[in-house]
Amino acid sequence: MNDPGGAPMESIEETVTEGVVRRRFDLEVEGRQVPGIRWAPEGAEPTATILVGHGGFQSKEAPNIVEMAAQLAHECGYATIALDAPGHGERRTEEQIRQQEEVLRRLREGGVDEEMRRGRERVVDEGTRTGSDDSGPARPPRMVREWRALLDALEGSDPATGPYGYWGVSMGARYGIPLVAIEPRIRCAVLGLFGLGPDPAFRATVESITIPLLFLFQYDDELMTPESGLALWAAFGSEEKTMHINPGPHVGIPVFERDASAAFYRRHLG
């Protein structure tokens, strides 16, 4: 997947498990190494690629991502790619690892309080920074720039690995919404666990999205209200958009929604 047409991608390791090829790679973006993993069906060119944005405090290799990647490879013949977001996975400093573990400990012990909320916000804010080397106000958030650099690298590869879909809930939706709003190479997206707040710029971004969407929401989400989720879904500019609501907490999307995601991608990516 190295080609002068895109950003440099260095393959680190390749293993095969139960018909799925797992390739650990580093993508160079703006002088930084972004660690990623690509899962693909063994012995066949994938017919589409799904980019998966992991949740806050998770990583490119969260169990739900690994399981979904295997399902998409086996059932749909798709590749799946996940990147560690800034401040997550292999991109954490020792200090960040300590901070995140502290927040997770508080969450387990005492539920969600204001301090936890702020700590969580600091972590998921990492990928929204435009960077101290920002050269203008129109520059997209860092995580969006990294996904776009990945698409540049993939487009430069032979054979092409598109068409592309996106999957991301919670922090994966926070970064995915501005990504799919400006990135025409992504044809459809599964988003979720996110709500509409008062920020008019965010609303404008949401309204500008017109690709087919599947939006997953948990009715008892301890981080946001069903009303804010419904308002976000209603604001998307897409003609085809379906909202799936299940009971249960933030981290508790039923496993059968993975089948719904696969069916959604098959309908739009073939």
Place this chain on the structure above:
Amino acid sequence: MNDPGGAPMESIEETVTEGVVRRRFDLEVEGRQVPGIRWAPEGAEPTATILVGHGGFQSKEAPNIVEMAAQLAHECGYATIALDAPGHGERRTEEQIRQQEEVLRRLREGGVDEEMRRGRERVVDEGTRTGSDDSGPARPPRMVREWRALLDALEGSDPATGPYGYWGVSMGARYGIPLVAIEPRIRCAVLGLFGLGPDPAFRATVESITIPLLFLFQYDDELMTPESGLALWAAFGSEEKTMHINPGPHVGIPVFERDASAAFYRRHLG
């Protein structure tokens, strides 16, 4: 399907089209003939049966029912059975046909007004009557009694045609909700296009339902608000219940939701 164990079912006609056997039958319930249709895979015993309650002003052979029955036969190996509701399909008097066409004409011409609403209510009320021969306050609505008589007839047949699922939106949910609340033979249900009103008895019925549910809703439904739909879904007592919301009017559920219904039944009926 005739057996002393259940209500008399008389087969009227049987035809085969594209691998689906369509059997037109009459079911005798409380001295009345209830016209029904059963679709089943050709040359194989069905592995489950889906009972479909049609919408108001529609009939047992509405196009969406015929198409879903074919899909369930081909993809799942299921039988599908639909009955004409009281005051619908072949059960309409000349006067009812005239009245329904008048209401439909008004609906096309002038949108929904109060007179249309009342006319529509009169029609869908038919199946909720307990009848002038009602012998006690606990007697279920007529349509519920007819579905239960059908299940009695099916249970008496050899081989058994269960397990059973239910599918019904709008008037099909109006009758389906009291049905699945008292009928343990129905294991799971797709409902939709219905909302929660102020009636405490209806709320109690809704809360008593505990089988897995898929609930379909149209965000721009001209007959009810998203809030009333969400409140109905939230009130169901079921542990597994998923709400699918799509944009568009009352009569406009996307065709891809048929795939979602099939996937839901496969998960619960095998």
